[in-house]
Amino acid sequence: MLVYGxxxxxxxxLGTAQYxxxxxxxxxxxxxxxxxxxxxxxxxxxxxxxxxFWQLVRDLGVRVLPNTAGCHTVKxxxxxxxxxxxxxxxxxxxxxxxxxxDTLQPDVFxxxxxxxxxxAEGFQVFPYTTDDLVVAGRLLDAGCQVLMPWxxxxxxxxxxxxxxxLRSLRAHFPNVPLVxxxxxxxxSHAAQAMELGYDAVLLNTAVARAGDPVxxxxxxxxxxxxxxxxxxxxxxxxxxxxxPSSPVIGMPVFGA
Amino acid sequence: MTIIVNGKPREVKAATLDAxxxxxxxNGAHVATAHRGEFVPAAARAACRLEEGDRVEILSxxxxx
Numbered sequence: 001m002l003v004y005g006x007x008x009x010x011x012x013x014l015g016t017a018q019y020x021x022x023x024x025x026x027x028x029x030x031x032x033x034x035x036x037x038x039x040x041x042x043x044x045x046x047x048x049x050x051x052x053f054w055q056l057v058r059d060l061g062v063r064v065l066p067n068t069a070g071c072h073t074v075k076x077x078x079x080x081x082x083x084x085x086x087x088x089x090x091x092x093x094x095x096x097x098x099x100x101x102d103t104l105q106p107d108v109f110x111x112x113x114x115x116x117x118x119x120a121e122g123f124q125v126f127p128y129t130t131d132d133l134v135v136a137g138r139l140l141d142a143g144c145q146v147l148m149p150w151x152x153x154x155x156x157x158x159x160x161x162x163x164x165x166l167r168s169l170r171a172h173f174p175n176v177p178l179v180x181x182x183x184x185x186x187x188s189h190a191a192q193a194m195e196l197g198y199d200a201v202l203l204n205t206a207v208a209r210a211g212d213p214v215x216x217x218x219x220x221x222x223x224x225x226x227x228x229x230x231x232x233x234x235x236x237x238x239x240x241x242x243x244p245s246s247p248v249i250g251m252p253v254f255g256a
Numbered sequence: 257m258t259i260i261v262n263g264k265p266r267e268v269k270a271a272t273l274d275a276x277x278x279x280x281x282x283n284g285a286h287v288a289t290a291h292r293g294e295f296v297p298a299a300a301r302a303a304c305r306l307e308e309g310d311r312v313e314i315l316s317x318x319x320x321x
Contacts, residue, residue: 015321025319040320043262044287049318054286057317067320075293082295083288083315154321182321204321 001199003146003177004092004124006063010035011194012224013065013179014217015204022048022056024213029060032217036063038094038202040070041084065126067094072107074114081118093118094148094181096128104154104182108135112142119143128181131165133172140176147173148181148202151193155205157185160192170197187216187223194227195235257308273312274301280314288315 001008014034019025029037039057042049057064066084071077074097081093097114099107106129115125119142127139131149139147149169152158160166161183170178180193181202190201201224210216258265261280270276273289273296289296290313296304306312 015319017319017321019319038320040318041288041315042318044282044285044314044316045262046316046318050316051286053319054317069320079290079293079295083290086295086297087286087288087315087317 001177003126003199008035008200010221010224011200011228012190012221013038013181013200013202014207015202016053016057017204018208019213022053025208026056026060028207028213028217029062031214031221032207033221034062036065038065038067038204039088040067041080041087063092064088064090065092065094066090067128068096068114070098071096072098074110074117077110077114078117081114081123082121085123091122091124092126093123094126094128106130106150108132111135112138115139115144116142126179131162131169133165133168136169136173140173146177146179148179150182151180151189152183154182156183157206158183159185159189160196163192163196166193166196166198184220187219190220191223191227191230194224195230197231200224257306259306259309260311262312262314268306271306272302273304273306276306276312277301277314282314286316289313290315 010033012032012034013036014029014032015038016025066088068077068080071080077097095114097107097110099105111127115127118125125144126146126148127144128148129135136147152161177199179200179202180198184190184203185206193201207213207216258267268276268279270279291304292311
């Protein structure tokens with residue numbers, strides 16, 4: 001996958017929150033084969049964060065994609081992005097502008113505005129968006145070169161809520177890198193996203209909150225790879241009625 | 257004077273953002289700063305003068321999704 005001029009071999013992007021321990025996080029990232037991990041910014045002194053966390057991520061040797069998680073306004077998101085660019089030394093930003101707290105649904109109006117501001121400032125914006133086709137077009141107009149529609153609400157593990165909408169996005173924007181971000185709970189969900197022709201999957205909770213995060217990271221990596229291979233292999237069409245797979249011609253007759 | 261650092265009142269002697277960071281023990285820490293809601297790049301901290309009651313945010317990396 002080529003995104004903002006960077007070639008990524010792994011099509012699995014992994015979040016770094018909610019792991020049982022820093023050691024499990026590190027092992028899960030390695031097991032996932034992810035080349036990109038998402039990170040965040042919070043007030044200095046919050047447990048699990050700070051200089052120790054940053055050292056751990058740097059030691060993993062992966063690329064970081066900072067997010068603006070928790071931001072509800074354009075100003076919050078833009079300010080957080082500017083701070084993240086300095087701390088993480090990257091123009092990449094996973095842009096989140098949250099519009100509703102029960103679903104963590106993006107405020108797509110604020111998202112487009114923030115994307116325009118940040119793109120003009122030289123950021124390379126990865127917008128966390130809904131599966132709305134028109135919004136997707138506006139985000140591209142705003143300067144985004146990748147889109148990250150949700151599969152289902154963040155942390156819900158419900159999988160792909162609306163395969164039709166994601167298929168439609170894929171068909172309309174065949175040359176834009178598309179990443180399903182949020183909602184993945186199982187490897188089968190990740191495989192489904194890839195079978196739809198998505199370029200990558202971004203997930204966190206499904207691995208971090210599994211009983212064995214390292215094993216689940218491995219499972220997700222294989223599912224993403226399997227789904228991608230299946231897409232490239234051009235799957236058969238589904239049909240309603242049975243069609244025998246063994247030859248019909250040459251059937252013996254065993255009648256008396 | 258009293259300023260609000262990460263939401264909590266702190267008594268500080270320093271009058272600039274870089275000096276306040278040093279006074280509060282953030283010397284060399286990998287942090288990003290904001291003053292009155294606006295991002296202050298590391299290079300601009302020395303020129304950032306603080307006044308009584310100013311809000312300062314000091315952020316550091318943490319896990320995220």
